[in-house]
Amino acid sequence: MIFNKNDALQSTLAVNGQTFHYYSLSKAAEQFGNIDKLPNTLKILLENQLRFQDGETTTDADIQALVDWQQDARSDREIGYRPARVLMQDFTGVPGAVDLASMRDAIAKLGGDPNKINPLSPVDLVIDHSVMVDHFGDDSAFKDNVAIEMERNQERYEFLRWTQKAFNNFRVVPPGTGICHQVNLEYLGKTVFTQVSDGQTYAFPDTLVGTDSHTTMINGLGVLG
Template sequence: MKVLLENLLRHEDGHTVTKDDIKAVTGWLKTRTSDREIAFRPARVLMQDLTGVPAVVDLAAMRDAMKKLGGNPEKINPLAEVDLVIDHSVMIDNFGHKDSFKKNVEIEYQRNSERYQFLRWGQQAFANFRVVPPGTGICHQVNLEYLAETVWVRKQKDGKKAV
């Protein structure tokens, strides 16, 4: 609950997050019940390819719909930063040689070339969207060793930085 409360306090703007939303969380702490929906805006979303690929498909479909409606499709982007880690995808075809891993990754790219081309497109097309390629490591390891940030600094609409 502390994480939710801190998140609401950070994003309270009187419109998307109100003081009543914050009071609802503090009220829940007393009564353990609430009839309010609580907004949660994470600084970043970590996804595996199993769930991330359908999300990119949805974003692409929303861009197509926006274009058909005459709007600017480039306005469709993830609201928070997204890191999509492709893990557990490299199968073992070669083993017992010093270049086995390299060969297995190459085969993985050949087997799933259309999928990886689509994800490469997504990374180039969408703001706030990064893809970690296969063979880099498992999702949580990659997150802890390369991606995670302890303190997030963001530029606000007024140009000021917020922590």
């Protein structure tokens, strides 16, 4: 993923001998106007727009609309927000994985390269909703229920094992690990992401879009979800 190379909007931070590039809100304020009254959530979206500004999918007008939100605390303009990652649970995530596989099949039939079909943002698919309680009240109940789930939905897990190997930016968290929101809070949330673009390491806020009602629990870590 290539980030905007406008040096006028970037600053650097040295940590343990490594240099990180980041998009400076203070420098953005010099160009687009004061942002002191902009809520923190919109400041995170503003950084996102600075990072992906390319004149087409994200423009100066998109950035200015975020800054101008302070005037009336509202805006009618849509922006091209791109999350750092996507969180899915099995009921919504498996159909998404099937769509990706179908797209690869269609590309192959048209003579194209199916390996070009990948999620643009990192995706974590947590298996939790389909696990049922068939055994309870004894020490082996957890182990037994996970074993039954794997047997009951064997075809699904064979498919998901393939997707994890076939696609870039796609990880599967197996059943029995925990509820997706808890896994998101305790293991997946990074607060600050880093990524190499054109030989430079960029640091930027962890943000996500999730497909479940409690995705916003991640806000407890200061991560916009």
